Amino acid sequence: MSALTRRSVLSALTGTMVSGAEKTVRSPNVLLVISDQLHHQAIASAGNATVQTPNIDSLARDGVRFENALCPTPFCSPTRASLMTGLYPHQHGITKNLSRNSAGLDPDLPTTEQALLDAGYVARQFGKWHLGQKTRVPSYAQDPELSYRDYFRSIGQRMPQPPAGPTSRVGRPIYSTEAVRSANARYDGDGPPNSWIGRTDVPPEHTEEAWIADRAIEALRMLSGKPFFITVSFPAPHALWAINEPYYSLHPRQEIRLPANRHSVQDVDRSTAAWRFGQLLGDEGMREYLGVYYGMVSMMDANLGRILDELRLSGEEDNTLVVFTSDHGDMQGGHGMYGKTAYSMYEETTRVPLLLRWPGRVPSGKTIKTQAGSCDVSPTILDYLGLPVPAKLAGQSLRGFIDGEEKLDRPIFAERDRGAAGETAGGHFQRLIRTHEWKYSYHSRGDSQIYHLAADPGETKNLIREPSARGAVQHMHAELVRWMQETNDPRVEDIPEA
Numbered sequence: 289m290s291a292l293t294r295r296s297v298l299s300a301l302t303g304t305m306v307s308g309a310e311k312t313v314r315s316p317n318v319l320l321v322i323s324d325q326l327h328h329q330a331i332a333s334a335g336n337a338t339v340q341t342p343n344i345d346s347l348a349r350d351g352v353r354f355e356n357a358l359c360p361t362p363f364c365s366p367t368r369a370s371l372m373t374g375l376y377p378h379q380h381g382i383t384k385n386l387s388r389n390s391a392g393l394d395p396d397l398p399t400t401e402q403a404l405l406d407a408g409y410v411a412r413q414f415g416k417w418h419l420g421q422k423t424r425v426p427s428y429a430q431d432p433e434l435s436y437r438d439y440f441r442s443i444g445q446r447m448p449q450p451p452a453g454p455t456s457r458v459g460r461p462i463y464s465t466e467a468v469r470s471a472n473a474r475y476d477g478d479g480p481p482n483s484w485i486g487r488t489d490v491p492p493e494h495t496e497e498a499w500i501a502d503r504a505i506e507a508l509r510m511l512s513g514k515p516f517f518i519t520v521s522f523p524a525p526h527a528l529w530a531i532n533e534p535y536y537s538l539h540p541r542q543e544i545r546l547p548a549n550r551h552s553v554q555d556v557d558r559s560t561a562a563w564r565f566g567q568l569l570g571d572e573g574m575r576e577y578l579g580v581y582y583g584m585v586s587m588m589d590a591n592l593g594r595i596l597d598e599l600r601l602s603g604e605e606d607n608t609l610v611v612f613t614s615d616h617g618d619m620q621g622g623h624g625m626y627g628k629t630a631y632s633m634y635e636e637t638t639r640v641p642l643l644l645r646w647p648g649r650v651p652s653g654k655t656i657k658t659q660a661g662s663c664d665v666s667p668t669i670l671d672y673l674g675l676p677v678p679a680k681l682a683g684q685s686l687r688g689f690i691d692g693e694e695k696l697d698r699p700i701f702a703e704r705d706r707g708a709a710g711e712t713a714g715g716h717f718q719r720l721i722r723t724h725e726w727k728y729s730y731h732s733r734g735d736s737q738i739y740h741l742a743a744d745p746g747e748t749k750n751l752i753r754e755p756s757a758r759g760a761v762q763h764m765h766a767e768l769v770r771w772m773q774e775t776n777d778p779r780v781e782d783i784p785e786a
Contacts, residue, residue, distance in 0.1 A: 316515070316646070316673060317516050317604055317609070318404070319599065321519075321520045321613075322416075322613060322614065322615060323522050323585075324364065324416055326585065326617065326618070328639040328641050330525070330582065330585050330620065330641075331348075333348035338539055338544055338545070338582060339582040339585055340538060340582075341586060342589065342593070343589045343592045343596060347610060347644075348643055348655075351643055351645030351651075352645075352651055353643045353654075353656070354686070356657060356660065356724070357613070357660045357661065358659065358722060359662050360661060360702055361702055361704050362628055364385055365418050366382050366383055370682075371613070371665050372393070372419075373681075374664075374682060375681065375682050376682045377705075378703060378779065383703075383705040384705060386418060390421070391421060391424065392420015392422070393419045393420060393425055395425055399425070399427055401425075401519075409514075410515070410516045412431055412507050412511075412516065412519070414500050414519070416521040440496075454484040456490065456528055457528060462485075463486045463487045463488070464485060464486035465573070467572040467573035467576055468484070468569070468576055470568075470573075472484070475564070477561065483565055484528055484529070484530065485530070485576060486576075487536040488531060495587060496523055497523070500520060500521070501594045504598075508595070522588045524588040525588065531580050535583035535584070536583050538583050539579045539582040540579075541579045544575045544579055549623055549746035552748035553625070554631075554632050554750060556632060557625065557632055560625070560629055562626060565627075566624045566625045577626055581618070581620070608646070609672055609673070610644065611643070611668075611669065612643040613641060615640070616638070616640060617638065622635075632737060632747075633704060633729045635747060638720070642660055649672070656686075656689055658686075658689040658694040658696060658698055659722065659724070661701070661702075662683075664685070665683070668686045699771075701768070701771050702720040703718065703720065705717050716731070718732070721771065724742065726742075727741050728764035730765065732779075737750045738752050738757055738761055766786070768783075
């Protein structure tokens with residue numbers, strides 16, 4: 289297959305989108321919900337016996353759950369762009385996180401939103417954006433980012449002035465346990481980002497998640513009778529890890545189990561803040577971290593429930609495809625780390641939850657083992673809504689796996705560009721291929737990894753130098769190179785063919 293230029297991809301996609309959109313008159317609604325940094329098993333329906341997520345679980349009970357979904361890169365901005373475009377980061381051009389002042393997503397790139405807008409839909413997005421200048425994207429030209437901080441500033445004046453000490457994004461104090469305070473005091477680096485973990489006094493009805501849910505509910509009421517595509521992007525459970533009552537005390541710390549692989553880590557990860565601070569937290573601090581994290585998940589889940597309730601009350605529940613996912617995962621104590629800043633592309637950060645519900649159209653209570661990716665979300669939405677799926681998308685519709693037979697031999701891929709913050713080129717890189725049996729991560733600087741997931745799901749033994757894995761390495765590497773060639777990955781020139 290000949291490599292395509294980025295401009296030819298844009299041209300091909302644009303032509304396909306417009307021709308299909310002209311034929312669409314009326315389609316069902318879409319509600320896309322994105323949680324930030326949600327571990328794929330930090331929901332009860334995925335087997336977590338501790339966390340309380342009744343509303344996410346209702347989506348799994350009444351719809352389908354993909355238990356092997358992968359984000360295209362464990363960064364916020366690139367994955368969010370992939371969810372919109374169905375393209376991998378090296379195709380849409382956003383390979384690292386963007387600053388608020390960045391130009392952001394290429395306005396010439398076709399998106400799911402634009403396809404639906406052309407088909408007569410109203411597109412709205414609430415919550416975290418993280419893709420540069422929002423109104424630069426044609427489908428959101430009249431939908432600017434709203435400011436939660438401005439809102440909280442207006443109501444925060446009525447709250448007592450906080451004491452000196454660590455504060456949350458909106459300036460309210462964070463009350464931490466001794467284990468967390470001690471870990472911060474002993475950390476000898478420049479400071480791990482977002483390392484404050486604890487309880488906050490922000491009232492539940494004034495959290496950012498509640499504010500986002502309020503905006504979404506308002507939109508559902510205003511758009512009654514009109515076809516809509518609403519994206520709700522909750523910041524939780526991303527750092528800062530600070531949660532209010534009753535969620536702070538919802539998950540007793542003594543009942544939280546630490547992961548079995550917490551003492552297994554690759555040497556390349558020992559210099560990261562994720563591992564170094566994780567070690568300082570110790571078992572007690574890590575349980576506190578998980579307790580706060582789970583509280584944030586439950587708080588987010590409660591606000592998701594408010595939106596789902598409004599969808600039902602509006603009479604649109606049966607006419608709406610709901611998709612729930614996350615942009616990437618979280619280490620959750622795996623390999624001794626917290627947060628997401630691991631060097632290795634572990635399961636904890638690359639796997640994400642993915643659930644779909646559409647009463648009468650999507651099967652109920654079905655768990656799907658076929659591997660899926662964030663790039664598959666856009667073509668899946670287009671397929672279910674009767675719009676043609678552009679042939680040049682990197683992802684594919686998941687509808688066939690949902691309605692028909694699974695494809696357990698389908699590989700899935702991920703990538704990560706390395707280098708200094710703000711670099712758009714250069715630096716080393718990682719490319720990953722995952723099957724049900726094996727996971728191979730090529731690292732351009734020489735510290736590649738392969739894990740036999742079927743026998744070692746916790747990724748505790750890197751077999752890259754083991755003779756027994758030589759055949760698997762050769763096969764996985766060849767498949768990885770093939771994928772890079774087919775998707776016009778510019779890094780393919782820097783990877784050996786064998």
